[in-house]
Amino acid sequence: MKLNTNIDPLVAVIMGSDSDLSVMEETAKILDSFEVPFEMKILSAHRTPEKLNVYLDQIVKKGVKTIICGAGAAAHLAGTVAARVYLPVIGVPLAGSPLKGLDALLATVQMPGGIPVATVGVGKSGATNAALIAIQILALDDDKLKERMLQYRLKLQTKVDEKNEAVKNKYKNLYSNILFND
Ligand code: RP5
Numbered sequence: 001m002k003l004n005t006n007i008d009p010l011v012a013v014i015m016g017s018d019s020d021l022s023v024m025e026e027t028a029k030i031l032d033s034f035e036v037p038f039e040m041k042i043l044s045a046h047r048t049p050e051k052l053n054v055y056l057d058q059i060v061k062k063g064v065k066t067i068i069c070g071a072g073a074a075a076h077l078a079g080t081v082a083a084r085v086y087l088p089v090i091g092v093p094l095a096g097s098p099l100k101g102l103d104a105l106l107a108t109v110q111m112p113g114g115i116p117v118a119t120v121g122v123g124k125s126g127a128t129n130a131a132l133i134a135i136q137i138l139a140l141d142d143d144k145l146k147e148r149m150l151q152y153r154l155k156l157q158t159k160v161d162e163k164n165e166a167v168k169n170k171y172k173n174l175y176s177n178i179l180f181n182d
Contacts, residue, residue, distance in 0.1 A: 011038040011134045012059045014052075014081065016071040018042055020094050024070040026124045027092070030131035034148050036138065039064075045071075045080040056084050066134040069117075070127060072096035075104035078117040088137060090130045091117040 011031055015024045024040070031038045039059065043052045059067070067085065069078035070092040078091030091108035095101030101122035109119040118133065120126035132149075139145035168180050 007037045008062045008064075009037050009039040009059065010063075010065050010138055011036055011068060011131075012064045012066075013038055013040045013068045013070070014043050014055075014077065015040075015069070015094075016042070016044045016047075016075075016077050019096055020070045020072060023094055023124050023127050024092065026127035027068055027070070027131040030128055031134070034131075034135050034145060034152075036135060036145070043077075045077045046074075049080075052080070053084060056081060060085055060087070066090065066137050068092065068130045068134055070094055070130075071108070072101065072104045073099075073107075075107040078108050078119070079111055079115065082111065082115050082117050088134075089117050090133055091119045092126045092130045093119065093122045095122050 013024060013027050013031070015021065020042075028038070028040055041055060043055055045052060056067075064087065066088045067081055068090045069081050071077035072094035073096065075091070075093055078089055082089040093101050093104035093108045095104070097103055105119070105122050108117055111117045120129045120133070132152075135145055135149060139149055171178050172180065
């Protein structure tokens with residue numbers, strides 16, 4: 001395990017609690033696989049408001065380009081962060097509460113006009129997509145990241161091709177009227 005101490009992060013991933021980690025790991029996985037340097041931090045808008053502000057000042061100085069915030073329940077983390085920085089903020093609503101993420105989704109997505117939070121879907125797919133959006137933002141002026149995004153999409157297409165092949169193999173001898181147009 002290598003610890004990069006002298007590389008500045010391009011993305012900061014903030015979450016409200018360690019109970020958010022199992023979902024927000026999906027964000028980390030994608031950023032890591034694209035070789036994007038990132039930081040991950042547990043900070044809460046209501047439990048650690050001062051520390052959150054100090055951290056935001058630090059990462060802005062370090063040159064972070066995008067901030068991803070994962071939070072559940074009342075989920076004001078992303079909105080609070082967006083209010084403090086001029087960077088794009090992507091909010092991941094999480095489903096830990098009795099309302100199963102509907103509360104977090106509405107709290108994250110319904111920002112009043114003027115202070116936007118780009119909100120993705122609830123849970124793991126949202127956490128994945130948040131990382132992909134951050135990478136797309138970075139890729140605007142990074143050809144290596146553009147190429148990696150292209151390869152990522154090609155892999156998604158290949159997986160669908162493989163699934164179609166499996167469907168074909170499963171049903172071609174089972175149904176006499178089934179047709180395959182390839
Ligand atoms: C939010 O409250 C956190 O993002 C978390 O999803 C939720 C519950 O936090 P814990 O009580 O599990 O620490 O602020």
